[in-house]
Amino acid sequence: MLKKAFHKQFEGIIWKIRPDESASHLALEVRNTEKRLTSFSCIRTTGGTWTFDELQLQEPWFCGLEGLAHGHAYLHGYLSETLPEHRGIFAVRLENGQIAWEDYNLVFSHATGEGLIAWNYKSEPRRYQLVDPQTGTTVRSFASREESEQLSSPISAAAVYLPSKVTLDEEWLRHLPPDALPAADLLQFNQRWLLAFYTADEGEETASLTENKKMDHHLYVINNERQVIHKDLLGEGILQPAMDTFFVMGNQLYYIKSKSEILAYFL
Structure with a gap:
């Protein structure tokens, strides 16, 4: 946890x-x-x-x-x-x-x-x-x-880590809900995997990021043993993929939930 x-x-x-x-x-x-x-x-x-x-x-x-x-x-x-x-x-x-x-x-x-x-x-x-x-x-x-x-010098800023767009393979998908879509956002940090992915919304048989169907947006934090140590539901019934939903700064994970909540957890 x-x-x-x-x-x-x-x-x-x-x-x-x-x-x-x-x-x-x-x-x-x-x-x-x-x-x-x-x-x-x-x-x-x-x-x-x-x-x-x-x-x-x-x-x-x-x-x-x-x-x-x-x-x-x-x-x-x-x-x-x-x-x-x-x-x-x-x-x-x-x-x-x-x-x-x-x-x-x-x-x-x-x-x-x-x-x-x-x-x-x-x-x-x-x-x-x-x-x-x-x-x-x-x-x-x-x-x-x-x-x-x-004539000016760049400002020195602390690192902010953002996820990359990935397509999850079968090895990843078998650790997720059965209706998880392969398109996801993934970041490895501090021996943990931070993963934001989508599932078909309740009542939708299938969904994809290119179809006009409702999806639910999830965030998982997974350790090296592929155990989920934190999960949250970022959004429900969305039609378009979200942008930049989480990032890491310092030793903390930050993310937006339901468009109006900000949460931070120590990694």
Whole structure:
């Protein structure tokens, strides 16, 4: 059996998950389509405590999560309600959820070892600049994105392990339910196999990932003796295969259940 690190259910769909570069914090973007509300939460992975929970911006819906770096989560707005282009940076402290700074004119590009690379949405052509991640002030400007990459160093990030798409052979399938489908997501980590697979939903005689039939989505953790030491039902009655349903960071397994729950277990 695996020991649970944390479990939380949200009132909405977990839309996006981002870790910081040290793997010490994990932030989530949750969208409630019925209420048209977007909220943001962050957990300290080493202790399982939520440093902020269901944080909302003044704009309740047209906003999102860019990424985490340098002790902050960076949120964005949109250029308009009808355009997908991002506008604005809101820097939220990971330790307490307080907004450290905001700039409605900047657009987030990416984080580097020195800070943030961004541009002013009004500039044409784009003029990239290095932004101090603690204050939002411009440190220097660049003539192009290429120059910004040449004069900055990549941010050093902790490893995140994702599963690979596989087709299970008969040896694998005989350890699974008889209606398990061969298409699956598989990751070997710490002498264990992490496996997400599908079965035909109750009432469906057969199913495949290419047919318009309902499936159930399962997660198994299997040891080297092919014994199942943890299992969970990730989703029921789904028509399309899920994307990126689990990952490993540090020594913990993280996964999404029923679109609205996040769980973590020690491996």
